[in-house]
Amino acid sequence: QVQLVESGGGVVQPGRSLRLSCVASGFTFNNYGMHWVRQAPGKGLEWVAVISYEGSNRDYVDSVKGRFTISRDDSKNTVYLQMDSLRAEDTAVYHCVKDLEKYKWNDPLDYWGQGTLVTVSS
Amino acid sequence: EIVMSQSPLSLAVTPGEPASISCRSSQSLLYSNGYNCLEWYLQKPGQSPQLLIYFGSIRASGVPDRFSGSGSGTDFTLQISRVEAEDGGIYYCVQCLQRKTFGQGTKLEIK
Numbered sequence: 001q002v003q004l005v006e007s008g009g010g011v012v013q014p015g016r017s018l019r020l021s022c023v024a025s026g027f028t029f030n031n032y033g034m035h036w037v038r039q040a041p042g043k044g045l046e047w048v049a050v051i052s053y054e055g056s057n058r059d060y061v062d063s064v065k066g067r068f069t070i071s072r073d074d075s076k077n078t079v080y081l082q083m084d085s086l087r088a089e090d091t092a093v094y095h096c097v098k099d100l101e102k103y104k105w106n107d108p109l110d111y112w113g114q115g116t117l118v119t120v121s122s
Numbered sequence: 123e124i125v126m127s128q129s130p131l132s133l134a135v136t137p138g139e140p141a142s143i144s145c146r147s148s149q150s151l152l153y154s155n156g157y158n159c160l161e162w163y164l165q166k167p168g169q170s171p172q173l174l175i176y177f178g179s180i181r182a183s184g185v186p187d188r189f190s191g192s193g194s195g196t197d198f199t200l201q202i203s204r205v206e207a208e209d210g211g212i213y214y215c216v217q218c219l220q221r222k223t224f225g226q227g228t229k230l231e232i233k
Contacts, residue, residue: 108182
């Protein structure tokens with residue numbers, strides 16, 4: 001059974017950093033690309049970042065480019081989102097999401113974690 | 123950046139009746155292989171989103187056949203042939219040609 005469990009959220013001041021983690025189980029982690037998708041309170045969904053199954057390709061939504069970094073550690077079945085220079089508009093629940101199929105790039109979004117809340121506020 | 127626009131933003135449907143949601147992209151989502159890079163998701167209240175349709179018209183595993191996706195290029199439609207009580211929630215179209223971009227969402231209320 002696929003499980004994705006996020007952690008690392010919390011309250012942080014503008015300009016500070018936070019690192020989110022997502023531990024995966026129930027599938028062969030290093031065969032799948034992984035995404036981060038966020039949802040601001042009461043708002044719609046926004047895709048944030050993707051990393052390829054082998055870790056060599058990454059891409060980001062324009063609003064976080066240069067501030068956020070997605071990475072993965074296949075030995076720990078974990079994907080990370082390093083968030084620097086945080087802004088109030090980054091406040092959201094952050095979900096990690098698994099690609100639908102193996103060895104694909106930017107595949108449909110399959111299993112979602114329950115998310116971790118990041119609040120950027122002074 | 124490709125911008126996605128959905129309409130209507132909300133609708134209320136009686137069980138057994140059909141429903142239709144439109145989605146328009148700011149540029150063509152048609153791949154050279156003939157597929158459209160367009161996905162549909164449903165987020166039920168209090169739940170994570172679930173994939174309904176990908177490549178414009180392919181139903182994801184386990185999705186009832188009352189859901190269908192159609193369209194090409196910049197104009198797409200999600201149709202529910204006969205709405206059921208469990209279909210309530212927010213529907214999102216997503217382009218996957220350049221990264222991913224979600225539409226604003228369409229809230230489906232079951233009367």
